[in-house]
Amino acid sequence: MAGQLSAGDVDVLVSAAVAAPSMHNTQPWRFEVDGRVVDVYLDGSRTLPAEDPTGRAMRIAAGAATFNLRCAAETLGYGAWFGLAPYPDDEPDLLARIVLEPTAARDDELLDLARYIPYRHTDREPSDAVPIAENVRVALMRAAHTEGAELTWLGDADLRIVYDLIVDTDLREVHEWRRRAEREHWVGGERPVDGVPSAALGPRSTGYPSAVRDLGTKPADRLRAERRFEQHPDLAVLSTEFDEPADHVTAGAALERVLLTATRAGVSASFLNQPLEYDDLRRKVQRRTGRPGHAHMIIRFGHDRPHGTTARRPVADFLKSAGPVSGGG
Known part of the structure; x- marks a missing residue:
């Protein structure tokens, strides 16, 4: 369907987005896809009211997810235009709106960073004594x-x-x-x-x-x-x-x-x-x-040392219902 993201594209985008870090790996995101517009929402069921009473850590996590989504969009041939917290008074849980459009003008840096999304992890092991270059x-x-x-x-x-x-x-x-x-x-x-x-x-x-x-x-x-x-x-x-x-x-x-x-x-x-x-x-x-x-x-x-990443929920758990998503690849 013209103007729609395929189910495969949505899977690539959301899988990359939810690989982002979040406080205690709460994964506090929901995504709504309507055509080629992806809205990133906070998931109010996954808050940390004692340690993050203002929601600042959740919003940071949403920003990290948004960046990963932009990187993944480059791998699919899309450019991303986005607004952050576009309606703070009317929709405070809407933290980013991303519009994807096919483009031949690639962001080579985002495209390259996309390759490293699966390998990023929080490393709680001791490091050597060699300073960062x-x-x-x-x-x-x-x-x-x-x-x-x-x-x-x-x-x-x-x-x-x-x-x-x-x-x-x-x-x-x-x-x-x-x-x-x-x-x-x-x-x-x-x-x-x-x-x-x-x-x-x-x-x-x-x-x-x-x-x-x-x-x-x-x-x-x-x-x-x-x-x-x-x-x-x-x-x-x-x-x-x-x-x-x-x-x-x-x-x-x-x-x-x-x-x-x-x-x-x-x-x-x-x-x-x-x-x-x-x-x-x-x-x-x-x-x-x-x-x-x-x-x-x-x-x-x-x-860095080789290390496994923490688990993520299935992509379907993060999707809000919105407009249709085409089934084609």
Whole structure:
């Protein structure tokens, strides 16, 4: 049918989109396809009201999914025009509208990054002591800037402050049972379709605080093997100038471009975002960048090792009913 995406194309697009990272792998997206228009919605049934009460992390995840969808569109010969949070008052759960049109003008960078979507993963293993090469650091900064965000590398003095903020976060959580209960709902065990399985938690750190966030909540997960993590991790803060819903989506797109660029360079990533879950600590993180703006992610980069990705739900689970989708290839 003219003007319609085929079922095969929809499968390619949504499969790529949902490979994006999300907090605790909640996969908080729904997609509505109408002709060649793809709308990206938040899935309100997959919120984290204790750890993400404002929905900022969900919007970042939606931005990352949107970026993957744009990359996948290039592999199908489509150009993508998009708007972020187009109707914040009337449709707050609609976070991106993407219009796809056949085009001969290819975005070679998106086309190349699409190849790395299946290989991106969160790496919670210790890294070696070799710093990230300067040309890779610059490439990651450029990737963030291309999507309208800023990636700032932290020095050793900043690292000590971030570690202090992690301790502060952990002390606050001692009395916040809702946060612990929420994490236990999504983390640990087999997790065949969503959440973070025990197998993806990585080892426990022999030191504290550490370069890795220990998400383990279940008794068995607290008995994982211990490893020594790097003393001087390569950390960077991803931030945007403003802090509106559209900026959160922007941050997510920038995050995914950074992560795919890193994957292509043989660099993996994990996150130390726990201080960002408290507004006052989040402001302190941003101050370490020496720039105005709003911090969205604290990213630890290391040298990649082969690793499995966490599971995703079937594509059909993410699709809202809308206009017809053609069955042809």
